Amino acid sequence: MDTTEFSGHTSREFNEELEALRSKVLEMGGLVERQIEGAVESVVKGDSDLGLDIADNDEKVNTLEVEIDSECARILALRAPTAVDLRLILAVIKIITDLERMGDEAKRVGIIGSHLASIERPANSYREVKNLGAQVKLMVRGALDSFARGDEQAAARVKKLDRGIDEEFDAVSRQSVTFMLEDPRTISRVLDVMWVVRALERIGDHAKNVCEHVVYMSAGQIVAHGDIDAVAASVSRPR
Amino acid sequence: MDTTEFSGHTSREFNEELEALRSKVLEMGGLVERQIEGAVESVVKGDSDLGLDIADNDEKVNTLEVEIDSECARILALRAPTAVDLRLILAVIKIITDLERMGDEAKRVGIIGSHLASIERPANSYREVKNLGAQVKLMVRGALDSFARGDEQAAARVKKLDRGIDEEFDAVSRQSVTFMLEDPRTISRVLDVMWVVRALERIGDHAKNVCEHVVYMSAGQIVAHGDIDAVAASVSRPR
Numbered sequence: 373m374d375t376t377e378f379s380g381h382t383s384r385e386f387n388e389e390l391e392a393l394r395s396k397v398l399e400m401g402g403l404v405e406r407q408i409e410g411a412v413e414s415v416v417k418g419d420s421d422l423g424l425d426i427a428d429n430d431e432k433v434n435t436l437e438v439e440i441d442s443e444c445a446r447i448l449a450l451r452a453p454t455a456v457d458l459r460l461i462l463a464v465i466k467i468i469t470d471l472e473r474m475g476d477e478a479k480r481v482g483i484i485g486s487h488l489a490s491i492e493r494p495a496n497s498y499r500e501v502k503n504l505g506a507q508v509k510l511m512v513r514g515a516l517d518s519f520a521r522g523d524e525q526a527a528a529r530v531k532k533l534d535r536g537i538d539e540e541f542d543a544v545s546r547q548s549v550t551f552m553l554e555d556p557r558t559i560s561r562v563l564d565v566m567w568v569v570r571a572l573e574r575i576g577d578h579a580k581n582v583c584e585h586v587v588y589m590s591a592g593q594i595v596a597h598g599d600i601d602a603v604a605a606s607v608s609r610p611r
Numbered sequence: 612m613d614t615t616e617f618s619g620h621t622s623r624e625f626n627e628e629l630e631a632l633r634s635k636v637l638e639m640g641g642l643v644e645r646q647i648e649g650a651v652e653s654v655v656k657g658d659s660d661l662g663l664d665i666a667d668n669d670e671k672v673n674t675l676e677v678e679i680d681s682e683c684a685r686i687l688a689l690r691a692p693t694a695v696d697l698r699l700i701l702a703v704i705k706i707i708t709d710l711e712r713m714g715d716e717a718k719r720v721g722i723i724g725s726h727l728a729s730i731e732r733p734a735n736s737y738r739e740v741k742n743l744g745a746q747v748k749l750m751v752r753g754a755l756d757s758f759a760r761g762d763e764q765a766a767a768r769v770k771k772l773d774r775g776i777d778e779e780f781d782a783v784s785r786q787s788v789t790f791m792l793e794d795p796r797t798i799s800r801v802l803d804v805m806w807v808v809r810a811l812e813r814i815g816d817h818a819k820n821v822c823e824h825v826v827y828m829s830a831g832q833i834v835a836h837g838d839i840d841a842v843a844a845s846v847s848r849p850r
Contacts, residue, residue, distance in 0.1 A: 563788065
């Protein structure tokens, strides 16, 4: 971001508030990353306790969202920010909504993981969940990094990872139907796996949203549902 | 809402802007309601063209979201609203995100509806989709009405409808497994129906979120993930 835009601030305190806000979002993001990782692990390793822990921990994600949200409202009311500062606040309000919903999906996966741990494991040891989980984690990490650095070019690149996740999800869905047809006794378990991969695919969607918010924050353009490539090109500048 | 709080405005123009914003949200809400209705109809009546129309129309929902979002940013930058006005703007920013995602789910249902129209219909003519669709529409309508009237008591009541929708969804899921076991040739179609009811259940979740935003807007308390009943009781006052 163009740091000269910050020169208009009359208050060092205000800059510190914005920095604290940014840190808090990254703290929430780190927690959500660990939740996703643990949820995937509970399925892959058949760890019932871990799955339940993840579900319980979701409350912490929600608490952080409420705290950050209140802080944004407070800053808007007291500081009446404009330009780049206003865009930061608006982006944060949206990013934490997406992070909170990633947390919800991780909770769903944890609950299913806890259940799957009690039944017979498939021959492939949930390799599809492990693979998709790894892709999704990478994307969430990339989205949060692009926020931390205010790097809209990185955000535009990370956003594209969602396509690979959607393709993987489609492949797993098709494969699941084959499994069910081959052995109808597995239907219930295969459905659970489908809900898990669906949740992971949704987490990818939310990570994509985060990338769009970062582009808006850094570039001042709304790109949700738009052509992010064009925007990324138009905002290209030396840094 | 306590209208005396509005007396602080120095500008009639500002009030008109807020009124226009509110209208625009209701316009978007009306469009989303029609999208949900059409998507459900495309499945229940086996109308492939309708399903595709719904999918195409989602672009209009997205356009409205971007317009309203820009208007909120403009008002925040130029008017620096506080108190009840700030809460309205923040609630609107969140409500349109939920409306946009309801639109995404309706699009998914429309696409599946278009596909289902080309294959053999089940004996029950997708009655489960019709029933759940009716419940979800009722809830979305209620959530939008509570926004239009700024009525946090109504919002708290409407929010409770989500429980019935979740229960219905669980019942349909269980029934679906039975159908698949009884006749594995139907697996693919039953899965499509499960994705449809899942999308409807998600629309219910988004309607619940809208209710929470209305309570925040009207009562000035963040109730997402909290006890909405307590808040509704605490803000009870004659109107």
